Amino acid sequence: MDGLVFTCRIGELPQTTFQVSQFTLQEELSQLYRLTLKVVSSRDDIPLNEQLGDSASLTVTRNGVTERTINGLITGAEQGNTDGRRTFYIFTVRPKMWLMTLNQDSRIFHRRSVPEILTTLLKEHRIFFARDTLYKRHAEREYTTQKRESAYDFWCRLAAEEGIVFWFEEEQTLFCDCRLGMQADIDLTYNTHPETDETDTTAYEWSYGEYLCSNGTIQKDHNFLNPKYSLEHQRQSDDSGHNSVFESYGRFQWDEEGKPFTQLRLEQLRNYSKVGTAKTNCIRLRPGKIFTLQSHPIEAMNDRWQVISVTHYGQQPVASNDGGEGTTLTNEVAFIPGHQDWRPPYRYKPLADGDEVATVVGVGSEEIYVNEHGAIRIHFHWNRYDKADDLASCWVRVAQGWNGNGFGFMAIPRVGQEVIVSYLNGDIDRPIVTGCTYNGLNRPPLDLPREKTRTTFKTRTHRGEGFNELRFEDDKGSEEVFIHAQRDMNMQILWDNTTQIGNDQKTEVAHNRTAIIKNDDDEAVQGFQTLEVGQNQTVT
Structure with a gap:
């Protein structure tokens, strides 16, 4: 068939069921496209619900040659006006990746790079993709949390953190981290x-502008392993000025991560410093494409340009018997210089909205599992994907009541204990244990409320049944300080030791008692003294 023709296929219905009256196709880098099809049918009884989730496609041909086919899923179906002979329908078509917006989950990815996580999510949702266009190094992350996010929001957030853009071609999703992964195969003529001009490669309106944007960024973080080191990186564009964006905490832990991250943030801030718009009739223009302009009277415009967004409009009046002009196809495209890397806008992590509880975990039957920093492993109660073992989390530091260099208080939560987890600066990837709680399984060491006047610090023998305890009784008339040592009790006093007892003292030693006095021994008894020796006594 000669000329410009639009055809469509809706689900399993015969292709002749519908004629395309008009369509709008909205596309943008790192966004889900939206195709709105207005079609006409001689049937007025097409069940709308049966079309939802089914496949659909729009094909644009010119002089019998297919210029482009857009494939996707039907996410919306409407029935419009009817005159008894012809009925209008409107179908909304989105990429299969759109299904990832319908769910919500919380999970943890361990020791995975961002591309590996992105690939995992696409595979889980059975989305066909191509991933051979990554040119930069993407470091492995020890701990990455998805928290009450849809799979799509989580996917986009991670991609934006590492400057990965995505777009759609035919029936596959493509993503890359550099413009080198895009195709430069379209030439447009300015006219x-x-x-x-009867070709499909004409740009008939053209504008280009340059705009004032933030021209620098300062990124600062903190690594507890090297607290005195200023973990700070800066990047500045070539422009003069001091319009920098300062961000602190939660972005990186090492210089090799901070340097590329800071560069990406600058590129994100400068996305729209140079941008143009045009109107063309080329349906092949889409995100992920680089085109070359020709025949513009200003030579600087005859250059390579990268498509960042485009909206296509198509009308086929013959389908709805509107008469008038013939089939038309136009679009409005936004572009940036072809040598520039466009980055998806940075997406901030969901902030932790409060503390939560978790259970301390470890290896096998080990009761105390800790590293050299006193950090432990925990299992969150919402974690459906990981077993309750030493791989359920990263090493989580434990806040202590007092600490310093080689001194302070240290009590390590043990496997099975319930702990309170907070988040440093609200960062869901940086948990910290700030306390412990009793529950229905782990009971307090006191018989409450009967022993409510007692304050105790009671430990438990490792792999045993014994305990050590320091206890205070504050019941009036029964005040007491109680110390229980399960085995040995050692005291080291480097100078004086003074003990004053207001009443009696009793000492009972079940075995031997040895006292070594390296100088004088003075003892004064103001009353009677009784000494009973059961066997021998030797005095020298």
Whole structure:
């Protein structure tokens, strides 16, 4: 068939069921496209619900040659006007990746790079993708949390953190981290009189502008392993000025991560410093494409340009018997210089909205599992994917009541204990244990409320049944300080030791008692003294 023709296929219905009256196709880098199809059918009884989730496609042909086919899923179906002979329908078509917006989950990815996580999510949702266009190094992350996010929001957040853009071609999803992964295979001719040009590669309106944007960024973080080191990186564009964006905490832990991250943040801030718009009739223009402009009277415009967004409009009046002009196809495209890397805008992590509880975990039957920093492993109660073992989390530091260099208080939560987890600066990837709680399984060491006047610090023998305890009784008339040592009790006093007892003292030694006095021994008894020796006594 000669000329410009639009055809569509809706689900399993015969292709002749519908004729395309008009369509709008909205596309943008790192966004889900939206195709709105207005079609006409001789049937007025097409069940709308049966079309939802089914496949659909729009094909654009010119002089019998297919220029482009857009494939996707039907996410919306409407029935419009009808005159008894012809009924209008409107179908909304989105990429299969759109299904990832319908769910919500919380999970943890361990020791995975961002591309590996992105690939995992696409595979889980059975989305066909191509991933051979990554040119930069993407470091492995020890701990990455998805928290009450849809799979799509989580996917986009991680991609934006590492400057990965995505777009759609035919029936596959493509993503890359550099413009080198895009195709540069379209030539456009500038012609303000499109009626004199019968090709599909005409740009008939053109504008280009440059805009004031933030021209620098300062990124600062903190690594507890090297607290005195200023973990700070800066990047500045070539422009003069001091319009920098400062961000602190939660982005990186090492210089090799901070340097590329800071560069990406600058590129994100400068996305729209140079941008142009055009109107063309080329359906092949889409995100992920680089085109070359020709025949513009200003030579600087005859260059390579990268498509960042485009909206296509198509009308086929013959389908709805509207008469008038023939089939038309136009679009409005936004572009940036072809040598520039466009980055998806940075997405901030969901902030932790409060503390939560978790259970301390470890290896096998080990009761105390800890590293050299006193950090432990925990299992969150919402974690459906990981077993309750030493791989359920990263090493989580434990806040202590007092600490310093080689001194302070240290009590390590043990496997099975319930702990309170907070988040440093609200960062869901940086948990910290700030306390412990009793529950229905782990009971307090006191008989409450009967022993409510007692304060105790009671430990438990490792792999045993014994305990050590320091206890205070504050019941009036029964005040007491109680110390229980399960085995040995050692005291080291480097100077004086003074003990004053207001009443009696009793000492009972079940075995031997040895006292070594390296100088004088003075003892004064103001009353009677009784000494009973059961066997021998030797005095020298």
